[in-house]
Structure formats: C-alpha cells, structure tokens
Amino acid sequence: MKTIDWKTAIRNGLVGGVIALYFSMIGMVEAFSGRNLIGDFFNMGHLLLFGGVLAAGILTARAHKEASVGINAFSSLVAGLAAGIPTTLLILLANNVELQSVFVSVNRTLLALLTFERGMSGLGLFFLATSLIALAGGLYDSLPGVYKRTLGLSLSVVVVVAVFSNIVTQIMTTLFGRPSVRLILDGDALKPLSAAVLFVVLTGIFILREQRRVKAEKLVASGAAAIESKRASLQRQVILFVGIGILLLIAPYVLGSFLSQVLFEVGRFVLLGLGLNIVVGYAGLLDLGYVAFFAFGAYTMGILTTTGPLNQGGGLFNFWLALPIVVLVSVFFGIMLGFPVLRMRGDYLAIVTLGFGEIIRILALSDWLRPIMGGAQGVLAIPSPVFFGIKLDSPEKMYYLVLAGALLVAFVSIRLRDSRLGRQWMAMREDEDVAEAMGINLVQTKLLAFAIGAGFSGLGGAIFAARLGNIFPHSFNLLISINALSLIIVGGLGSIPGVIVGAIALVGLPELLREFQEYRLLMYGILLIVMMLNRPEGFLPAEVFKRELHAEEAELPGAEA
C-alpha cells in the first residue's frame, strides 16, 4: 500500500484510546499508579494507560504492508492522535460536569494523573504522550526482523522484571544480602540506570542467540548436522528437566516465606486442576460443583486430626494416617455424586453439580451438622503434619508437601491418560452413544472419572486444611470451582502442562500483584474472553485439541492417496 489508510489508523487509535479510557474510569489506572516500575516517572498506571496505544501504533503500521518508514510513522502518529481523543473528552467533560456521582472513579486524583498535574495545559501533554507512544510503536514495527524480535523481547523482559520486582528483591536478598537490592531497585521500582543496563545486556544476549540460531538453521539445512542436532536436543531436554527439578527443590529457600506461600497456592490449584481435568478435560463431564470434594477432603482431614473442641479421633490420627482415609472418603463421595447424574449430559449435568457444590457448603454451615463440622466456626486447631520429626508448619515446608502431591497426581494422570481408561474417557467425551456401542460400560467409566477426580481434589483439600490449621465453610465457595475450571480452560482442556501454566497465570500472578486483587475477577473475565476469541484451545493445548480447533490450518498429508 502506497498511501495511508486513514480509516484503519483512526479506528485502531480510537480502540487504543477507549482501552485507556476504560481502565481510567474503572479506577485501575489510579489504583495502579502508586506502583512505580522504573524510577518515579513510569508506573503501572502508565502501563495500562498506554499499553493499548502502543499496540494501536504497532498494528496500524503493520496494516500498511510494505509501505515506507515515513508512511508507517505517519499512520501510527494519526492513530496516536486518535487515541488521545477519548480520554481528552473525559477530562473536558469532568472539568465542566460533576461526573463522580455516577462514575465513582473519575475523581480529582485521576484527572491530575491524566493531565500530569498541570491542569488544562496537561491536555496537550496527554496528546503528545499518546502520539509519541504510537509513533514509537510504528517505528518499532518498521525495524528489520531481528531487531524487532530482540528489542521487543528485551523490553518486555525489563517491564516484567519491574512488575515482579518483589521476586527480584527476595532472590537478591537471599543470594547477595539486602544491600545488593538497593543497587538496582529504588523501593519497588527499577532504577532508571539499572533498567537501561538490563535492557542493553538482554538485547545483546538475544542478538547473539539469534545469530547462533540462524547459523544452526543453515547447518540443518545443509543436512550435515541432522544426527548431531537430534542428540543435542535430547541432551537439552535432559538438562532442562534436571534444571527445572533443581529449581523446584531449592525454590522455597531462595524465594522466602511470602513467595513460598504463593507457590503453595499455585500447587493447591494444580492439584485441583489436575483432578478437574480428568472429569472435564478427559471425560467431558462438566462439573461445576467440584469444590465439594475439596471441602470433603479438608473437612475430613480437619475432623480426624483436630486437637480443638471438635476432636473425635481422640488424637488417634495424625496427618499421614488420616490422608488415605481422606482420599477414600472423597472418592466415596465422588461416586455418590456420580450415581444420580449418570444419565445427565452437558448443561443439565453442570447445573446439578453446581447445586451439589452449594448443598455441601450449606450443610457445612448448618446447625444440624454443627456438632461434627462446627457450623460457621469451622474446624479449628488442625495440627501441622510432622514428617520424620520435622514439623511442616511454614509455607516453605508445606510447599514440598503440595509439590509431592502435585507430582504424584500428575504422574497418575499421565499414566491413566495413556491407558485403556484414558481412551474410554476420551471416547465418551467425543460421543457417548458410540462409546457405549464400542463395549464401554458408561456407568463404570463415568464413576471412575468422578471418583478419581474427587480423590485428587480431596488430597488437595487435606493439604489445604493442614496448612491453614483452621477451615471455615466460606473457604469452599463457588469461586474455587470457577477458578479451577477457568485455569484448565485457559491452560488447555485435557493438557497437563496446561493445568500448570493455567494455575500460574490465574492463581500465582494475581497473588504476586497485590494491586490486582480488587480487579481479579475482571481480569479473569477479560482473559477468558480474549482466550476464547483468539486461542480457544488454551495456552498449552493437548495435541488433539489443537488439531480440532485449528482444523483449517491443518494439512492433510496423503489425503488423496
């Protein structure tokens, strides 16, 4: 295209501007502006405000294929100017009309923030900012491929490091002592100099890697290194596995108490997610009451081992003795739920299981079961597990327990997936009637899915109870089920690595970004919508799912043979 496409430029710009406006009006910009990322001039509010604008600039330049740098730059500049419009209108409006009674978040602080604390003259500054950022995006898109990839990557890494600076702080404190942190960080923010150094170093590394990759590709193309590279890739895999193993083992020492707690939370949801993955991902039974089994696990563990007023076992049970009983109880209730819903499919199943989950929570709250389950007071004083004389009473130590649980459950999941039972589940997911016509006993297959899923969840519940020491009915609300379901959908239905990625993204990240807490569900919603539109098979899909949903891209080798 030789000329500028005004429509695209303005549309992209307006979309970017509306995103900025949206984040401003729901109060996220203001809430996040207190968190500096680099120095005191770039904070997380800016990231929200200008992220969309930058994307608009890049996309606009990209829309002008094979155009000159000038056209790219000009079109993205147009997009940037358009992006300033929505927010400017908001500022003008807010200055003349009382908006705060309707839009609570549109207050003095936000307006000051948007105009860079310069009153009306700041309006021009805002326009300047959006135009420059979009222009930068446009110029960035005009760069040659290698630089585009490397610069983009290292810039993203710098921002990610700045966003998760608390992890950096923790690691550096453990490894080099507290003073080292002050060298590169100023409070929570990266010092401008250290950000610049990090950026340059990363870019250098990435460019070197790019060059090596190109060289390796040439070698492969010449065919000389085919066998060698196969061996090397195997070697790399082994190194990767060992590396991840070591990292997982030393993680709590390096990361400290708070981050270990975050890891524990992630692990807890990996356990839940892997269990639900069997029910929903493999067997295709949409279960919205999954939290019930988590509650069974936690309550059974609590009631058996508590030293508080609800003590039933007379101190007979410790964590390890109770654990198999907990799993058996969960499996039993998994089967009990399975029976009434055997004949149900799809939506009906989802609604019934949803009801089941709520019934369990309300039963736990009820006065009727109060002598056993403690009603609203819950079960108190659940002792920490003791492992060969070591009391697992801190997040660092409990992390190992949840890690062991997750590894065990992942192992069992993989083994079952690759067996006759796994094929039974998947056949049932694909077509229940035909599965039955293949000689598959649907009753047994469904009950096994419910039972094994419930067992995994119960194990998670038991560990959860032992970690917290006290459990209350409100810990087992619908949100847990929704969280678990969202994370397996985002990760990729039926994919075990997907569950782990999903748990990190949906449980770990919000814990790390405490500013996010209030907006957590909103972010879930946005993420799920974006995922369903652009990548419905999830981040790390199971092989077959990927082929299903991108069927139009799949090749048909030998189709006509």
Added chain:
Amino acid sequence: MASILSTRNIIKTFGGLVAINDFSLEIPEGSISSVIGPNGAGKTTFFNCVTGFYKVDAGMILFNGAPIQNQRTDIVTRLGISRTYQNIRLFANMSAIENILVGQHPRLKTFWGEAIWKSKRFQEEEAVALEEARRLIKFVGLQGLGDQVARNLPYGAQRRLEIARALASQPKLLLLDEPTAGMNPNETGEMTHFIKHLRDELGITILLIEHDMRVVMGISDQVTVLDYGSKIAEGKPKDIQNNPRVIEAYLGRGAASGLKSGKAK
C-alpha cells in the same frame, strides 16, 4: 445353515408411531444379508433395537440362540455384534489408531489401575492391541494415515476407519448402516468388493442397510424389504427385484402397474 441372529415378532413404537411392527428375521451364519426399504421404513431403528440402543416393546431377539433384546449396548457388543453408522460417527478428535484401540475395548482385560504402575500384563496387552490396530489400519487400506485425527481423514477413509473400528472387537456379526452412502460409483464398487472380502476372509456374518440397489443385488445372499415398519418381502435378490409389492413400496402404486404393463408389452 444355523441362524446367527433371529428376531421374532419385534415391535417398537415411539409414542403413537409404530416404527417396527411384528418384524421377524433370520440371518444365516456366514451370509451377507441386506435390509432395504424406502426412507423412514424403520431400517436404522431395527439396527438400534438389535444393538440394544432402543428397548423393544415386544418380541425376542436371539443371538446364537440366546435372547439379547433389551440388553445394554455395551453387553451386546461384548457378545459379538458390532456396527457402523449411517452418518459416520467416529471419535472425531482422536487419531485413527486411537479409534481402533477404543474399538478393541471389549477384548482388553487388565484392571484399569495397572496402568499406573505399568504392570507387565498391561504393557503386553497394550503392545498387542497396538499391533492389532496397525494391522487393521493396513487391512482396510489406510496405511500411513493412522496418526491422522479422524476428522481430517477424507470421506471414504472415514467409512473404512469406521469399519476397522467395528472389526476391532472381533465381532461375529457386523451391522453396516449404508456403507456406500455418499460415495461415487468407483468408491461404491471398491466398498462392495471390500464387504465381500470381509465375509470371505474373516468369516464374519454381515447385515447391511443399503440404498444402492446395485450393491444390494450384487452381494446379498438374502434381502429383506421393510416398509412402514413391516416386512413386505424376503428372499433372493432376483426374487425381490420382481416383487410387485416392493416396486409399489418404492415407486408407488401407479408406477408398479405401469412397470408391469411395460413388461407385458
């Protein structure tokens, strides 16, 4: 010849609609038999009754002399009846090999939990099953396509894969529901040969629903005609071709008399 399948006066109704009315049939062992009839005659309903997917309202279905009416579908399959579907129903997101492995399900005996510790028995059984699946892939002429996801296979290959999946349980009786539907004359010819080959090679009794008269007349030992749920004719293919009631059912009364007068001329 002994009957492998015999139905005695079965009746199946849906509300007020009588889908199958007092239908009796004997399928000799080792034969290729066809059930034909106009659309809506109750042919597929009959298949669904035999496989236990529908419960019959009255009558008996005997397989090798033992009653199987109103048994669960999976048990009927285990007894040795397996089927394909009119509108292909493969496990669309599983690979061809996996589809056949699922088909072998009734023959796999190890306890499901053995997969967790990978007992020797489990590993051996899986290896045998995989070998058998590969053999079946070759047998139906799909070598090289085994790792393709079923939905990506071309139409003819899907039909063949469905038959391979049905064969995987090593049935004694194979029910084929319109195996040549949607095929061109070339493919139809191949499929006809293939069905014959199945019977001759594996000794399986075959019962098929088919609309293509050339296929029906070419390979059937016995043809049964259904109309409005009732049997209106039964016999050797050439007897059926000239049966006035059959012609009437297919083409209407006027056409039937027209044909007759045409023949007379």
